[in-house]
Amino acid sequence: MKNSTPNQDHPNDKERDLDINKSNAENQFLTTNQGVKINDNNNSAKAGERGPSLLEDFILREKITNFDHERIPERIVHARGSAAHGYFELYKPLDKYTKAGFLNDTSIKTPVFVRFSTVAGSRGSTDLARDVRGFAVKFYTQEGIFDLVGNNMPVFFIQDAMKFPDLIHAVKPEPHNEIPQAASAHDTFWDFISLMPESMHMIMWVMSDRAIPRSLRMMEGFGVHTFRFVNDKNESHFIKFHWKPKLGTHSVLWDEAQKISGKNSDFHKQDLWEAIESGNFPEWELGVQIIPEKDEHIFDFDLLDPTKLVPEEIVPLTIIGKMTLNKNPDNFFAETEQVAFHPGHVVPGIDFTNDPLLQGRLFSYTDTQLSRLGSPNFHEIPINRTIAPMHNNQRDGHMRQEIATGRVSYHPNSLGGGCPFQAKIDEGGFASFNERIDAHKVRDRSASFSDHFSQATLFYQSQTDTEQEHIIKALTFELGKVETVAIRERMLGLLSRVDPILVSKVSKCLGLKVPKELEKPINHGVGADADPNKHEPTFVKRPTETSDSLSILKSETGKDSIVTRQIAFLCADGVNAASVNNMKAALKKAGAVVKIIAPHLGSIVSEDDSEIPVDQSYLTAASVLFDAVFVPAGKGILDLKNNGDVKEFLTDAYKHCKFIAAEGQGIEILPFVNNNDSEKPIRDVGILVSDQIGDEYLSASFINALANHRFWEREANL
Numbered sequence: 001m002k003n004s005t006p007n008q009d010h011p012n013d014k015e016r017d018l019d020i021n022k023s024n025a026e027n028q029f030l031t032t033n034q035g036v037k038i039n040d041n042n043n044s045a046k047a048g049e050r051g052p053s054l055l056e057d058f059i060l061r062e063k064i065t066n067f068d069h070e071r072i073p074e075r076i077v078h079a080r081g082s083a084a085h086g087y088f089e090l091y092k093p094l095d096k097y098t099k100a101g102f103l104n105d106t107s108i109k110t111p112v113f114v115r116f117s118t119v120a121g122s123r124g125s126t127d128l129a130r131d132v133r134g135f136a137v138k139f140y141t142q143e144g145i146f147d148l149v150g151n152n153m154p155v156f157f158i159q160d161a162m163k164f165p166d167l168i169h170a171v172k173p174e175p176h177n178e179i180p181q182a183a184s185a186h187d188t189f190w191d192f193i194s195l196m197p198e199s200m201h202m203i204m205w206v207m208s209d210r211a212i213p214r215s216l217r218m219m220e221g222f223g224v225h226t227f228r229f230v231n232d233k234n235e236s237h238f239i240k241f242h243w244k245p246k247l248g249t250h251s252v253l254w255d256e257a258q259k260i261s262g263k264n265s266d267f268h269k270q271d272l273w274e275a276i277e278s279g280n281f282p283e284w285e286l287g288v289q290i291i292p293e294k295d296e297h298i299f300d301f302d303l304l305d306p307t308k309l310v311p312e313e314i315v316p317l318t319i320i321g322k323m324t325l326n327k328n329p330d331n332f333f334a335e336t337e338q339v340a341f342h343p344g345h346v347v348p349g350i351d352f353t354n355d356p357l358l359q360g361r362l363f364s365y366t367d368t369q370l371s372r373l374g375s376p377n378f379h380e381i382p383i384n385r386t387i388a389p390m391h392n393n394q395r396d397g398h399m400r401q402e403i404a405t406g407r408v409s410y411h412p413n414s415l416g417g418g419c420p421f422q423a424k425i426d427e428g429g430f431a432s433f434n435e436r437i438d439a440h441k442v443r444d445r446s447a448s449f450s451d452h453f454s455q456a457t458l459f460y461q462s463q464t465d466t467e468q469e470h471i472i473k474a475l476t477f478e479l480g481k482v483e484t485v486a487i488r489e490r491m492l493g494l495l496s497r498v499d500p501i502l503v504s505k506v507s508k509c510l511g512l513k514v515p516k517e518l519e520k521p522i523n524h525g526v527g528a529d530a531d532p533n534k535h536e537p538t539f540v541k542r543p544t545e546t547s548d549s550l551s552i553l554k555s556e557t558g559k560d561s562i563v564t565r566q567i568a569f570l571c572a573d574g575v576n577a578a579s580v581n582n583m584k585a586a587l588k589k590a591g592a593v594v595k596i597i598a599p600h601l602g603s604i605v606s607e608d609d610s611e612i613p614v615d616q617s618y619l620t621a622a623s624v625l626f627d628a629v630f631v632p633a634g635k636g637i638l639d640l641k642n643n644g645d646v647k648e649f650l651t652d653a654y655k656h657c658k659f660i661a662a663e664g665q666g667i668e669i670l671p672f673v674n675n676n677d678s679e680k681p682i683r684d685v686g687i688l689v690s691d692q693i694g695d696e697y698l699s700a701s702f703i704n705a706l707a708n709h710r711f712w713e714r715e716a717n718l
């Protein structure tokens with residue numbers, strides 16, 4: 001990996017702002033923090049060559065002290081992350097709905113910084129955990145910062161922020177032995193979930209392939225809550241935010257995910273970094289579902305309930321703009337680690353709703369930065385700094401950078417001429433949407449939040465057979481790791497409310513009977529004195545029978561391109577150079593990345609004595625790190641027939657439904673199956689072969705097939 005390099009789009013306003021803080025030690029002396037040049041950075045000062053060190057050695061003390069304090073607390077959730085800079089462009093003005101400047105002026109390229117994350121694992125855990133992915137976007141708008149702090153799933157586990165610490169305590173490693181890391185497959189998580197029927201819709205998402213993305217560049221993003229757009233007439237529309245990846249949504253298989261975690265736990269981080277370095281800038285379109293204020297109550301679910309989505313069949317998406325990520329951070333700690341997001345960072349024209357999960361978040365995020373970043377001045381950290389003018393009377397505190405001049409730090413004042421002034425609304429001052437609220441103070445939950453199963457069923461039944469099987473396997477895996485049988489049974493009780501075939505398959509794999517009744521009382525949404533019947537899970541009519549947009553495999557987006565797909569060429573000395581070069585040229589022209597794998601590094605010598613540089617050896621490469629495999633022709637290829645690593649490579653590629661192509665002698669290397677006691681070569685539509693060397697028809701068919709990502713139909717026969 002090389003350092004990030006500036007490109008033509010830089011610097012944008014935020015880049016210029018960050019430049020103020022950048023340093024570069026090229027051709028410079030080594031100094032202390034006080035600027036004193038250091039003469040010896042290898043030895044501490046001592047009383048004699050073999051004597052004790054001297055307390056006066058300020059160079060040693062400073063170096064060690066700084067080192068001792070290098071770490072800050074990791075995020076309590078979303079600790080592991082990868083981020084990038086980019087910009088957002090608006091397609092057409094949205095003045096009818098919002099007065100937000102960056103959503104009204106198509107000539108503005110709004111700088112963004114985006115951090116993707118897993119939720120449960122520590123900072124050093126694997127990228128490929130089965131987990132929700134955070135999708136947090138910081139827009140540096142000219143009217144201040146807007147943070148869209150979302151996930152790659154459109155719903156959440158719980159309905160009220162009051163339950164968030166419980167949810168996270170349950171999913172994190174168990175407190176007595178700190179096991180397991182970055183995994184939900186353990187008793188405390190499923191104990192909690194089995195007592196929280198409201199989580200059932202989100203559980204379907206987390207058990208689906210959405211929880212194991214192929215790439216951070218190939219996943220959707222969602223604002224989750226219903227937000228508001230407010231226009232300059234103070235009219236409000238309810239809004240759901242969606243990010244749609246231009247490369248389409250793709251996932252890996254769970255077996256693959258587990259193996260990738262061992263082979264390269266930085267798989268996603270590296271993929272994002274390398275795509276940006278190579279100029280393949282990831283792009284997402286931003287879509288909104290717009291619901292007029294008057295339609296708040298027309299749905300069978302509550303718009304304020306974060307466990308529900310609004311099917312795109314009912315309220316279609318309006319695509320409003322595009323985000324491009326075009327620059328890697330210069331420094332992980334300064335940018336990716338210190339960036340502080342907050343759903344409460346909004347600009348005029350965007351406002352909150354009363355979703356009780358969102359309302360709790362509005363408190364949590366500033367609070368957590370105080371312990372993580374150590375001071376209320378975290379807004380001064382370069383990556384968090386607004387590019388809009390910032391003036392107020394907030395002062396002092398740890399590590400304050402600003403040198404506020406003058407004697408006035410209060411408002412109103414006359415000594416400072418009344419500055420800084422309040423802004424009128426038509427001068428851009430923020431005013432909350434003046435929603436009418438007339439209510440009793442209660443600690444309760446609305447009965448309109450009580451249908452926990454209809455959308456879980458909607459999600460499950462909208463999936464293809466392949467995707468449904470993956471959910472069944474995921475549930476069987478997760479519950480199989482749960483040791484307490486009563487928890488497994490309770491989960492079966494809840495799953496029986498989602499889909500009868502789903503629960504019968506999972507229960508069979510677990511060797512358990514499905515309980516007839518839900519255990520009572522389900523300890524959910526209810527205070528000690530409340531009427532449990534009021535909160536009994538209810539079923540209402542599904543908003544739509546099925547919704548194709550919920551299925552990854554039904555989507556057509558990203559299925560016309562193989563840009564950035566990683567293709568392994570299994571090679572050896574004695575390979576046919578034309579076979580390698582022709583296929584490589586065709587794939588590269590289509591935008592794929594080709595890696596030559598061979599028994600040794602350096603170069604291999606082909607049949608015609610030309611040298612082909614090797615990218616990786618069979619020791620470091622593995623099928624799970626690639627999207628597809630090509631085995632070229634050449635007499636030397638036959639030597640790979642008994643190579644264990646090559647066999648495993650191809651067996652895994654086959655098992656994980658990857659497309660495999662082979663030419664000439666390469667065909668003989670392909671895996672065999674044991675069929676009625678006789679070995680037969682494995683063949684299916686996902687395996688493309690040709691006897692011709694450099695066959696253009698083969699490369700064209702391979703590229704065509706690869707655009708579909710995987711040959712999922714194979715799975716049914718495995």
Ligand code: HDD
Pocket residue numbers: 075076077078081115116117133134135136149150151155156160161164223224225306339340341357360361364365368369
């Ligand atoms: Fe959260 C981080 C997304 C519910 C409290 N959250 C965090 C991040 C994302 C989300 C993407 C990482 C931001 C980054 O990259 O720095 N969180 C969500 C979504 C939620 C959600 C989509 C539900 C719809 N979160 C949620 C609740 C609470 C929190 C209900 C607390 C009441 N979240 C936090 C936090 C974190 C955080 C503890 C940890 C680090 C941070 O804030 O900066 O405050």
